[in-house]
Amino acid sequence: MRVMKSVLLAAGLLAAGALSAAAQTTVKWLHIEVNPTQVKIWEEVARAYEAKNPGVKVEMSFLENEAYKAKAPTLLQSKDKPHIIFSWAGGVLQSQVEAGVIEDITDQVKGYADTLTPAAVEAFKINGRNYGIPVAMSQVGFMVNKELMAKAGVDYTKIKTWDDLLAAVKTIKAAGITPIVVGGADKWPLHFYWTHLAVRMGGSPAIAAAMAGKDGGFESDVYVKSAELYKQLVDLQPFQNGFLGFKNPQAVGAFGDGKAAMILAISSFYHTQKALSADKTGIPDDKLGWFDFPSVPGGKGEPTDTLGGINGWLITKGSPKEAVDFLKFFISKDVQTRLAAGNFIVPVAKGAEEGVSSPFMKNIVANLGKSKFHQNFYDQMLGPSVGRVINDASAEIAGGSMTPKQAAKAVNDAWKQGN
Amino acid sequence: MASTAISLRRRDGAFTAIILFLPPALLLFTLFVVVPIVEAAWYSGFNWNGFGTPTRWVGWNNYIAVFNTRAFHLALRNNGLIILVSLLIQLPLALGLALVLAERFRGAVALRMLFFLPYVLAEIATGLIFSFVYDGDYGLLASIYRMFGAEAPHLLASPDTAMLAILIVVVWKYFGFHMMLFIAALQGMDRNLVEAARIDGASRGQVLRYIVIPLLYPTIRLSVFFAIVGSLQLFDLVMPLTRGGPADSSQTMVSFLYTHGVTRMRVGFGSAIGVILFVICATFAFTYKRWVMRDE
Numbered sequence: 001m002r003v004m005k006s007v008l009l010a011a012g013l014l015a016a017g018a019l020s021a022a023a024q025t026t027v028k029w030l031h032i033e034v035n036p037t038q039v040k041i042w043e044e045v046a047r048a049y050e051a052k053n054p055g056v057k058v059e060m061s062f063l064e065n066e067a068y069k070a071k072a073p074t075l076l077q078s079k080d081k082p083h084i085i086f087s088w089a090g091g092v093l094q095s096q097v098e099a100g101v102i103e104d105i106t107d108q109v110k111g112y113a114d115t116l117t118p119a120a121v122e123a124f125k126i127n128g129r130n131y132g133i134p135v136a137m138s139q140v141g142f143m144v145n146k147e148l149m150a151k152a153g154v155d156y157t158k159i160k161t162w163d164d165l166l167a168a169v170k171t172i173k174a175a176g177i178t179p180i181v182v183g184g185a186d187k188w189p190l191h192f193y194w195t196h197l198a199v200r201m202g203g204s205p206a207i208a209a210a211m212a213g214k215d216g217g218f219e220s221d222v223y224v225k226s227a228e229l230y231k232q233l234v235d236l237q238p239f240q241n242g243f244l245g246f247k248n249p250q251a252v253g254a255f256g257d258g259k260a261a262m263i264l265a266i267s268s269f270y271h272t273q274k275a276l277s278a279d280k281t282g283i284p285d286d287k288l289g290w291f292d293f294p295s296v297p298g299g300k301g302e303p304t305d306t307l308g309g310i311n312g313w314l315i316t317k318g319s320p321k322e323a324v325d326f327l328k329f330f331i332s333k334d335v336q337t338r339l340a341a342g343n344f345i346v347p348v349a350k351g352a353e354e355g356v357s358s359p360f361m362k363n364i365v366a367n368l369g370k371s372k373f374h375q376n377f378y379d380q381m382l383g384p385s386v387g388r389v390i391n392d393a394s395a396e397i398a399g400g401s402m403t404p405k406q407a408a409k410a411v412n413d414a415w416k417q418g419n
Numbered sequence: 420m421a422s423t424a425i426s427l428r429r430r431d432g433a434f435t436a437i438i439l440f441l442p443p444a445l446l447l448f449t450l451f452v453v454v455p456i457v458e459a460a461w462y463s464g465f466n467w468n469g470f471g472t473p474t475r476w477v478g479w480n481n482y483i484a485v486f487n488t489r490a491f492h493l494a495l496r497n498n499g500l501i502i503l504v505s506l507l508i509q510l511p512l513a514l515g516l517a518l519v520l521a522e523r524f525r526g527a528v529a530l531r532m533l534f535f536l537p538y539v540l541a542e543i544a545t546g547l548i549f550s551f552v553y554d555g556d557y558g559l560l561a562s563i564y565r566m567f568g569a570e571a572p573h574l575l576a577s578p579d580t581a582m583l584a585i586l587i588v589v590v591w592k593y594f595g596f597h598m599m600l601f602i603a604a605l606q607g608m609d610r611n612l613v614e615a616a617r618i619d620g621a622s623r624g625q626v627l628r629y630i631v632i633p634l635l636y637p638t639i640r641l642s643v644f645f646a647i648v649g650s651l652q653l654f655d656l657v658m659p660l661t662r663g664g665p666a667d668s669s670q671t672m673v674s675f676l677y678t679h680g681v682t683r684m685r686v687g688f689g690s691a692i693g694v695i696l697f698v699i700c701a702t703f704a705f706t707y708k709r710w711v712m713r714d715e
Contacts, residue, residue: 066682069682070677070681070682073468073469073470073684073686074469076470077470077471092684095468095470095684096470098470099468099470099471100470100471101470184576184665185576185661185662185664185665187664241555241556241573241576242555242556242572242573242575242576242577243576244573244576244577244664244665244666245555245573245574245575245576245577245581245661245665246576384468384682384683384684385468385683385684385685388682388683392666392667395664395665395666396666399578399665399666401578401666418466
């Protein structure tokens with residue numbers, strides 16, 4: 001009898017389980033974040049959302065950055081595609097939208113989008129429609145090891161112009177210290193030099209003109225001259241030995257280990273230089289400095305203009321509406337404040353920046369606040385193919401196998417040919 | 420009369436066997452080999468980023484673009500280099516070791532295993548191990564240089580030395596495999612021939628030159644075949660070591676396909692490279708089979 005009862009009970013439970021499973025919606029979320037502390041917070045947010053919304057399950061999965069880029073086209077066209085995917089906006093987003101694999105979420109984010117930084121929201125708009133929600137921004141600039149700078153006798157806060165930087169590099173080198181460490185094998189860390197110089201040289205009109213093919217496109221004076229300035233730096237041999245063989249994580253780790261005075265960094269390296277250093281502590285906050293990318297003689301760009309990333313999340317075509325709902329929950333002031341408090345991100349939800357606690361990140365937030373022109377990473381903005389060409393060309397200038405003119409021509413030819 | 424009946428029955432048997440056993444293999448072969456090749460050939464005529472269906476027909480333009488890319492020339496040169504090194508360094512090394520280690524003496528088996536070990540390692544793991552070995556600051560090579568008081572070069576970071584570094588790894592990884600092929604052949608060899616020659620007064624060198632090596636020809640031909648096809652396919656060693664860099668100096672055909680086709684979402688361009696590689700491989704395989712391995 002008792003056996004019978006327990007069998008019935010088990011059957012009942014099974015049936016109930018099956019029912020609730022049937023009523024459940026699963027939101028599949030694919031990310032590329034490697035920092036376990038940040039992922040842990042995300043997990044907690046997902047669980048909190050599930051608790052508030054019974055019947056919805058948020059399932060996270062991970063792909064490595066380069067693997068994600070290579071796999072995305074196939075993945076987005078498969079039946080088993082994720083609902084929420086990572087994006088750097090720009091040309092890749094454009095081609096995904098044109099292919100019709102991304103959901104138009106304009107109606108669902110009406111009103112909500114006003115709670116976010118307008119420039120960041122704008123980056124995810126194509127033809128006036130919203131195709132994604134931004135989550136964080138970053139700035140490219142020089143991260144500094146204060147101790148090594150002091151040892152070399154350089155006051156890094158006085159580096160304002162390109163010539164100042166060149167002079168500083170010479171002084172640091174003369175003191176027997178590696179001036180700059182860079183992950184040249186990954187190429188994109190090198191393209192920051194050329195493209196940030198272009199931002200200083202030409203400001204916002206230059207890139208628009210180049211993309212429209214005016215003034216010689218990417219072979220215009222702005223790009224050739226910035227490449228020449230970049231070459232001036234390269235000729236001083238400012239980088240560590242064998243820099244073309246270093247991948248970015250190795251280079252950032254080397255900076256964290258105190259092997260070089262500077263690194264041209266994305267502001268998020270604030271965390272990665274710690275995580276990737278040999279002792280996992282990296283350069284402590286009081287020894288870590290920052291200065292904005294120097295200005296150039298005759299440059300038309302404002303000194304407050306910034307180069308950096310605008311990251312966000314996209315919803316793939318045919319996803320359940322809960323996916324957008326979850327994103328709104330994830331990119332809300334509360335959650336963003338929490339991530340900002342860990343100094344992981346420069347948040348995009350208005351008011352969340354007050355959560356940022358470290359002086360280092362506070363400075364970045366202030367810079368981005370002041371910036372009237374924020375240039376998205378060139379290799380993202382120009383699309384998957386041309387973006388790689390500008391990275392290649394930047395690495396070739398650094399390796400001495402291309403002249404600035406040839407590099408500009410390579411980019412322009414690729415741009416004319418299209419993605 | 421009787422013999423005709425038997426041969427007929429035999430042919431019947433062969434026919435049933437073909438009916439029974441060919442379709443599964445043929446189906447799989449068609450599905451996973453023929454269809455992808457035809458698809459690649461089709462895609463190679465389009466300018467296509469992999470989304471939706473290809474619509475922008477560009478004819479031969481992708482092939483023209485491939486031939487005009489410097490990285491393609493470098494990849495071809497590098498594949499040629501790998502083949503040369505495989506034939507001129509790896510094969511003699513493997514053969515020499517095999518001649519020594521095919522003999523029975525203490526430790527022969529242990530040495531064979533030792534030399535075979537690199538072949539067992541996964542390519543990616545090998546690549547990672549050697550990227551540490553070659554590291555100019557902390558690597559094994561750096562410590563050796565330091566012992567002599569010299570500054571170590573960053574082999575993988577210079578366009579002049581990156582390919583050399585990869586070639587060394589290729590030889591290190593695959594010579595054991597070819598050595599094993601030769602050892603197997605040597606052990607299957609009829610010892611009587613060698614003994615007869617010795618009794619007739621042939622020197623060791625003469626035995627090697629006129630008996631052992633000629634008897635090894637089929638295996639040598641097979642080994643050459645493997646070495647060349649393997650060289651053309653080399654990819655997974657290159658990625659962890661250099662990703663084809665710096666400045667494309669260490670691209671192979673396949674790494675070129677991956678870095679310039681797949682990761683740039685240029686499916687048409689990548690397919691064109693794939694088709695070119697296929698044509699090279701197929702031409703080589705068929706002519707080699709036809710002219711060099713025709714006796715087997």
